[in-house]
Amino acid sequence: MTQLLGKFFRTLLPRACPGCGTQLGQQVGLCRECRASLRVQVESHSPLHPRPEPHLITLGRYRGVARRAVRALKFGGARDLAAVLGAALAAGVPHNWGIVAVVPVPLHPSRQRQRGYNQAELLAREVACRLDIPCVDALRRTRATHQQARQNAAGRQDMAGTFAIKPGQLPAGPILLLDDVMTTGSTLKACQDALYSAGATEIYVAVVAR
DSSP: OHHHHHHHHHHHSOOBOTTTOOBOTTOOSSOHHHHHHOOOEEEOOOTTOSSSSOOEEESSOSSHHHHHHHHHHHHSOOTTHHHHHHHHHHHTSOGGGOOOEEEEOOOOHHHHHHHSSOHHHHHHHHHHHHHTSOBOOOEEEOSOOOOGGGSOGGGOOOOTTOEEEOTTOOOSSOEEEEEEEOSSSHHHHHHHHHHHHTTOOOEEEEEEEO
16 A cells, blocks of 8 residues: 555655755656766675676665665665666676676565565666666575665674575576675675576676665
């Protein structure tokens, strides 16, 4: 019911930019200034990858416009933000990575039913469309976990074994694993472990913010 009411009021009321609060008018998702503030970065320092080559794409740290945009997409039902954020991420994917498919980090079915959608999947679809490659729903979450970003260091869960591969869904070639936010990296690491154990040979990562 909350999701339906949110959609209803967003249709009737003028939309404000979640990044700065100004009225969007005919613009979609974010105002021009907030879009310009999201600078795509390709990073190489992360516990997710054993080698020093760049492998992680982000739009910045989890603060300011990036944080407010992620929260509006994730908790505020602002699905149109997926197109804006996904396009920005796709623009930063190096051609020489040779990505053949985008794989979103899945939600547990109970949480997806509650929210009505998986924000990582919305982002992954947009990135895949921009890169003209498939978005592959290759992972499933085997157990429900707390939201890592809302836990302190002591409260974060061990994510090992949380994800499994859906039979016949793993594409051959370099994969872009996509999520909205990276905190400690444990969720993405657990996804990578599942993908590597199923035969993946090269995995890159994209997140809106870290």
